[in-house]
Amino acid sequence: MKTSWRLLLLPVAVFVVAVAVAAVVIALSGSPPLPALAAWWEGAVSAPGALPESLLNTTPLLFTGLAVAVGLLAGQFNIGVEGQLLMGALASAWVGFAVSGLPAPLHALLALLVGALVGGIWGWIPGILKAWRGAHEVITTIMMNHIAIYLTQYLVTKVWKDPNSMSPQTPEALPSAWLPILAEGTRLSVGLLLALATALLLWYLLKRTIWGYELRAVGANAEAARAAGVRVSRMIWGSMALSGAIGGLAGAVEVLGVHHRYYDQFSPGYGFDGIAVALLGNNHPLGVVFAALVFGAMKNGAVYMQSVTVPAVPREITTVVQAVVIFFLAAIRFQRRAG
């Protein structure tokens, strides 16, 4: 009973409270909250075409949530998923437009792999700096985020810029690198299935393999793990590299499945959303699936709510919901252990 409360009821309760707080904010801003909530729900679930768009919003959040969760399970707080996502996205876009002559599934596969690889390297750097020099990963990943922002900006405005466009974006990827669309008439690609498969694979890796067991042991108590013979520093950079690779994959899937090119500032902060998703999902791969669905639908619904309410209720209210969710979970569950 206690376990099921912690795993299921608590996140649901926290999410409901956070939406209630958002409703209060909406009311205080002078808009009637109930019609806004109704429109929010409608846009997330019941309006025509709402569900596929909600799943489209879920996809990047599922990847970034998994990325953050892997890090946290190993005791590493990877705030750098945003940077890893940007690097992976740009790398996969480059493979998409610069490599030609490959047949369809291979080209896309290669682009995805390169995206994951580059994201993984971007996560491995803070990991190895922590394992090797004790540099705190929170600070180094924040710094790596900003370096990624400027590096991608430089590359997309000055090196790989689409010569036929005024805006800072790469040329369009060749169709052989595009991810196939799942359902006719929607923008939903097989990226969603890749994200779900990643969650399943991660669940298996963490719960059914020795590597996963050691990773969680390091996260639970690094000293005890070291005493038991786990090579802690290898788990630190390994978990950060895996986390970064999943972050890179998030960017690659957005590029290859939705935009078909990289453009500057395409990510509205998916990497940071991942923190809320991981916490709400209790760092459990299947919990993260649930949390990504909830937040993805919420984000999609808010766009609709903004468009039908007068005066418009700005969709940024979703960021407030995420913040409140994190505050509550941080206070109730995510407490730092002594020492």
Next chain:
Amino acid sequence: MGEVFDIELFRSALRLATPLALAAMGGILSERSGVVNIGLEGQMLMGAFVGWAAAVALGSGWLGVLCGVAAGMLLGFLHALLTQRFRADHVVSGMAVNLLSAGLTVFLLRRFFERPPGASGVPNWGLEWLQPIPLLGGLLSNQSPFVMLMLILPFALHALLYHTVWGLRVRAAGESARKSRLAGIGVVAIRYRCVMLSGALAALAGTYLSLSQLNVFTEGMSAGKGFIALAAVIFGRWTPLGATAAALGFGFLDALQQRLQGETLFGVRVPSEVLLSLPYLLTIVALAGLVGRSIPPQDLGKQEEGE
């Protein structure tokens, strides 16, 4: 070449360093007392928004600054409450502060200001009597009062931290909460004060952004400056004077970047992105101890064992 390194470059470096140094002083107070504050960015953003909105509503720049600082203090209180009373992870709580500010400021901006109006800002101080003094006159006359504050505050904070009993207690709380408690120091009370002051200073830096130059708030106005301030804290090894020196250096890089824009430096075309990312790169290098390691206060971010 001669046109690049003129007095205007250094004046602009001072201006760009000001929000970094002010927020960095906040970061030092919080972190020296043992509380990680990556919420500087959010506190700065909230300060910028509330300061500007209040200045629009009340018609006074200084009242706006006051309101902005109060908002930052409130966010600081929230962070202290979570980390001290509820023993939440400092980084998680700080991220929530950042998200809350990012969401709430844009929500309120879009909801209430279709076209953001200009506010009455905080005017520059003329200080014409400084002008005859070589260099100093050129640098400091007709600058914002915030710039003057940025030059004085680090010395005040240095004196406070290293030459008063209160400062000793703050540093003790950050180095060893347990021993401090045994010595009869109210660690939690000290941390509340330091984190609230930290939020106030970061928000003050924010009001400088929105009330000292264009006097208007734009979405995401802090644009990573809170994180650069954090970098300055680390680069300056958690000392007020060191962090200010780092902030001045980072401000200079930014000024240089804005000045170059396609120009060459010593015959080399330096992309602005390289100069912009240098503060972050240098901080990683400093933190990894590749060139003299930065070591944080010992109990930073830790919770005490059972009450």
